[in-house]
Amino acid sequence: MTTAINIKTVSADAANLPILEIRNLAVGYRGNQGFQRVVHDVSLLVRPGEVVALVGESGSGKTTMAQAVIGLLAENGRLEGGAIRLNGTDISGWSQKQLDTIRGRQISLIPQDPTTSLNPVKTIGAQVAEVLQIHRQGSRAEIDARVIELLTRVGLSQPELRAKQYPHELSGGMRQRVLIAIAVALRPALIIADEPTSALDVTVQKRILDLIDELRREYGTAVLLVTHDLGVAADRANHIVVLKGGRIQEQGPIAEVLASPRCEYTRKLLADAPSLGKTRSAFRVRSRPIVGPDDAIVVENLVQDFALGGKRDVFRAVDGVSFTVQRGTTHAIVGESGSGKTTAARSIVGFQKPTSGRVFVDGTEVTTLRGENLRRLRKTIQLVYQNPFASLDPRQTIFQIVEEPLLNFDPLPREDRARKVHAILDRVDLPQSVLTRRPHALSGGQRQRVAIARALVLDPQVLVLDEAVSALDVTVQAQILELLDELQQALGLTYLFISHDLAVVRQISDTVSVLHNGRQVDGGPVEDVFQRPGSAYTRELISAIPGQRNANQHSFQ
Amino acid sequence: MTGLNTIGRSLLRDDANIPVKYSQVSRQATSAGHVLRILRSIKPGLVLSWLVMGVVVFWALFPQWFTSYSATVGVARQQLRAPSADHWLGTDALGRDLLARIIYGAGNSLSGALVAVGVGLMVGTTLGIVAGSARGRIDGAIMRGVDVLLSIPQLLLSLSIVILLGFGIVNAAIAVGITSIASFARLARSEVVRVRASDYVEAAFGSGGTFSRVLLRHILPNSLTSVIAFAALQLGWAILTISTLGFLGYGAPPPTPEWGLLIAEGRNYLARAWWLTTIPGIVVILVVLSANRISQSFGKAKA
Numbered sequence: 074m075t076t077a078i079n080i081k082t083v084s085a086d087a088a089n090l091p092i093l094e095i096r097n098l099a100v101g102y103r104g105n106q107g108f109q110r111v112v113h114d115v116s117l118l119v120r121p122g123e124v125v126a127l128v129g130e131s132g133s134g135k136t137t138m139a140q141a142v143i144g145l146l147a148e149n150g151r152l153e154g155g156a157i158r159l160n161g162t163d164i165s166g167w168s169q170k171q172l173d174t175i176r177g178r179q180i181s182l183i184p185q186d187p188t189t190s191l192n193p194v195k196t197i198g199a200q201v202a203e204v205l206q207i208h209r210q211g212s213r214a215e216i217d218a219r220v221i222e223l224l225t226r227v228g229l230s231q232p233e234l235r236a237k238q239y240p241h242e243l244s245g246g247m248r249q250r251v252l253i254a255i256a257v258a259l260r261p262a263l264i265i266a267d268e269p270t271s272a273l274d275v276t277v278q279k280r281i282l283d284l285i286d287e288l289r290r291e292y293g294t295a296v297l298l299v300t301h302d303l304g305v306a307a308d309r310a311n312h313i314v315v316l317k318g319g320r321i322q323e324q325g326p327i328a329e330v331l332a333s334p335r336c337e338y339t340r341k342l343l344a345d346a347p348s349l350g351k352t353r354s355a356f357r358v359r360s361r362p363i364v365g366p367d368d369a370i371v372v373e374n375l376v377q378d379f380a381l382g383g384k385r386d387v388f389r390a391v392d393g394v395s396f397t398v399q400r401g402t403t404h405a406i407v408g409e410s411g412s413g414k415t416t417a418a419r420s421i422v423g424f425q426k427p428t429s430g431r432v433f434v435d436g437t438e439v440t441t442l443r444g445e446n447l448r449r450l451r452k453t454i455q456l457v458y459q460n461p462f463a464s465l466d467p468r469q470t471i472f473q474i475v476e477e478p479l480l481n482f483d484p485l486p487r488e489d490r491a492r493k494v495h496a497i498l499d500r501v502d503l504p505q506s507v508l509t510r511r512p513h514a515l516s517g518g519q520r521q522r523v524a525i526a527r528a529l530v531l532d533p534q535v536l537v538l539d540e541a542v543s544a545l546d547v548t549v550q551a552q553i554l555e556l557l558d559e560l561q562q563a564l565g566l567t568y569l570f571i572s573h574d575l576a577v578v579r580q581i582s583d584t585v586s587v588l589h590n591g592r593q594v595d596g597g598p599v600e601d602v603f604q605r606p607g608s609a610y611t612r613e614l615i616s617a618i619p620g621q622r623n624a625n626q627h628s629f630q
Numbered sequence: 631m632t633g634l635n636t637i638g639r640s641l642l643r644d645d646a647n648i649p650v651k652y653s654q655v656s657r658q659a660t661s662a663g664h665v666l667r668i669l670r671s672i673k674p675g676l677v678l679s680w681l682v683m684g685v686v687v688f689w690a691l692f693p694q695w696f697t698s699y700s701a702t703v704g705v706a707r708q709q710l711r712a713p714s715a716d717h718w719l720g721t722d723a724l725g726r727d728l729l730a731r732i733i734y735g736a737g738n739s740l741s742g743a744l745v746a747v748g749v750g751l752m753v754g755t756t757l758g759i760v761a762g763s764a765r766g767r768i769d770g771a772i773m774r775g776v777d778v779l780l781s782i783p784q785l786l787l788s789l790s791i792v793i794l795l796g797f798g799i800v801n802a803a804i805a806v807g808i809t810s811i812a813s814f815a816r817l818a819r820s821e822v823v824r825v826r827a828s829d830y831v832e833a834a835f836g837s838g839g840t841f842s843r844v845l846l847r848h849i850l851p852n853s854l855t856s857v858i859a860f861a862a863l864q865l866g867w868a869i870l871t872i873s874t875l876g877f878l879g880y881g882a883p884p885p886t887p888e889w890g891l892l893i894a895e896g897r898n899y900l901a902r903a904w905w906l907t908t909i910p911g912i913v914v915i916l917v918v919l920s921a922n923r924i925s926q927s928f929g930k931a932k933a
Contacts, residue, residue, distance in 0.1 A: 455837065466830040469847075477847070481839050481840070527833070531837065531838070
């Protein structure tokens with residue numbers, strides 16, 4: 074709440090000259106089909122000390138805009154019109170050389186992916202020092218001292234040690250802190266943060282966003298925050314710009330836009346954002362699912378060790394996890410990266426033998442199955458992967474992909490197979506015309522529907538969804554979740570839903586297990602866990618869900 | 631992309647997009663701008679390479695179309711003639727037309743190279759695929775064997791194999807092929823390992839696929855692209871190595887026209903008849919370079 078108050082004071086006394094003024098900006102890319110404009114006539118203002126959120130789905134042109142401002146458009150990109158005024162000077166026609174004088178000093182960038190944005194062969198210290206050296210900030214000793222100061226400032230423990238380390242020795246969150254240190258090193262007037270936390274866990278995300286907030290207040294820097302997450306925008310920005318298809322749909326002060334969105338698209342985005350409201354009860358307007366009398370999945374004391382190099386050292390990825398899932402319901406396994414949730418799921422599906430513990434799926438003990446019996450189990454339990462771009466064979470047509478599981482079991486005549494494929498495609502709301510295409514010709518949401526169709530074509534009882542909606546845009550995500558819900562009701566499916574996104578979990582599941590470092594720290598019905606979290610870690614996770622600050626102040630719909 | 635690149639790609643995969651692209655091309659080709667763009671994107675080096683390869687393939691298939699001279703019977707009193715209107719590339723010590731010998735030699739050299747690459751491709755890729763998909767001990771055993779093959783100098787290895795098998799153009803080709811097994815095996819294994827780790831292969835197992843089905847349906851088609859690009863590269867190398875063996879006298883026996891042998895035979899007349907060594911040498915270099923350039927375009931098409 075303190076931040077919210079601070080935002081108000083900053084914006085109140087800083088209604089003077091804008092730091093950044095974009096007027097009628099148009100950007101296009103040269104491609105195979107000739108020139109294609111992706112940003113049309115966009116105008117916006119960023120005032121000192123203000124956070125302006127640029128929100129939109131993938132392909133909405135938000136990253137292109139951010140790149141245009143800092144002059145880092147891809148080779149085939151071109152500014153086609155409009156002005157970019159930085160402190161009143163139009164920089165849109167500047168050469169790279171001219172831009173070099175202001176990049177880092179007046180505008181800086183926090184890139185999206187901390188794992189690929191640092192040079193792996195240079196030490197952290199050298200990389201932070203680089204920006205200071207380029208802009209000739211003092212002697213070597215002064216720079217070294219300043220590097221340590223910066224690393225301390227962004228909250229890295231043992232800054233002297235960190236300065237000597239290489240990027241691979243740091244975690245994702247620490248690397249993002251280093252990138253922030255580089256961005257704020259020269260106290261620029263404007264920081265462009267391009268999805269600064271999208272690749273990070275939710276608790277780390279909160280800390281990083283807090284840090285950016287803090288530095289912004291301390292230095293009076295303005296931030297242009299590019300994000301797909303309305304929750305993050307709602308928490309952090311004072312001004313929001315909603316982009317779709319390269320056009321501004323709506324812009325205005327955050328509170329106003331959230332409270333009374335004027336345009337249809339913004340309303341849709343708000344409705345689809347899982348973090349901004351609805352729980353499952355609101356989401357599902359229906360009678361209870363067909364809940365079977367028995368448990369579809371029973372996991373007893375599951376332990377999974379991995380050998381580390383030598384034979385003696387083992388890493389315990391999953392440590393004594395137990396839960397049961399009633400037939401026809403959804404159980405979620407929640408945790409951050411490294412919590413063992415995916416490992417647990419893979420043991421349940423039978424892709425690896427657990428070190429100890431027992432797993433029953435539909436009454437069959439999975440852990441003792443081998444060979445042909447294990448293969449038979451695939452008819453009962455199916456897995457849907459996180460990344461629909463990697464889980465479909467690029468060389469197969471959609472028909473072949475969906476048909477394939479049928480070929481693996483009791484041979485059906487060709488017409489029967491085709492009929493089943495057509496039927497399942499209808500079930501997942503895909504047009505029959507996609508059957509002859511290959512995955513690369515489909516959008517992310519369509520591909521995920523194909524993956525779900527492939528999983529369902531064998532009529533399984535249990536579907537394991539490993540972060541199945543995490544890679545998708547919020548509106549697509551909402552559609553897929555709706556589809557899953559529909560399928561569950563129609564087919565009486567049991568879902569095991571693996572996710573790091575608590576907001577989604579709250580929306581879709583009935584029961585939940587919270588995993589932390591391989592241990593189950595919490596579990597039970599979703600509302601119980603959310604209302605009365607049993608562990609400090611669960612509380613931390615829940616409080617890190619973005620979109621709570623403003624969501625609690627305003628009611629939607 | 632050039633038209634040739636598209637052809638190159640269509641050679642590699644039965645991609646359903648190719649016909650679509652063609653129709654797009656023909657539809658859009660009406661606009662002058664598009665024609666210009668196509669013209670600008672044509673790579674002269676690649677066109678030239680295909681041209682060289684095309685000519686050499688035709689030489690191998692229909693040598694009689696290109697020359698009226700015999701490759702093995704000399705003409706009396708025409709020994710060691712310099713290039714002239716009668717004999718474009720001159721004649722050798724027995725009065726045989728050099729151009730005819732190069733043209734007829736294309737058949738021997740190319741078929742030798744094909745056999746060599748075929749042996750390497752078949753045996754090497756099979757070993758690599760088995761090693762990559764079986765992993766564990768089988769993988770270890772196969773790959774250590776491959777390491778042994780790699781540790782013997784290639785020329786020495788092929789010479790010993792020729793001695794074991796007996797002289798002759800086919801045996802020389804097989805010997806060259808055996809020396810390339812190791813590289814094929816390594817490449818195929820690394821590709822298989824990469825593809826095996828992908829989600830769609832696991833998904834195929836997850837939907838009840840047996841090992842052999844997944845191998846045939848997913849692993850093989852997705853890992854063979856780079857192997858095929860490598861095979862094209864090996865073609866040039868095989869021509870070179872077979873010529874080397876021919877030069878050393880381990881290949882085709884005289885009077886068979888074979889490029890390596892031509893160079894070796896001309897060596898004795900280097901001072902009086904430079905064309906006897908130089909021109910076959912240039913032909914070998916051109917063919918090898920073309921094969922490399924084409925293989926490179928395959929590699930690009932894959933990416």
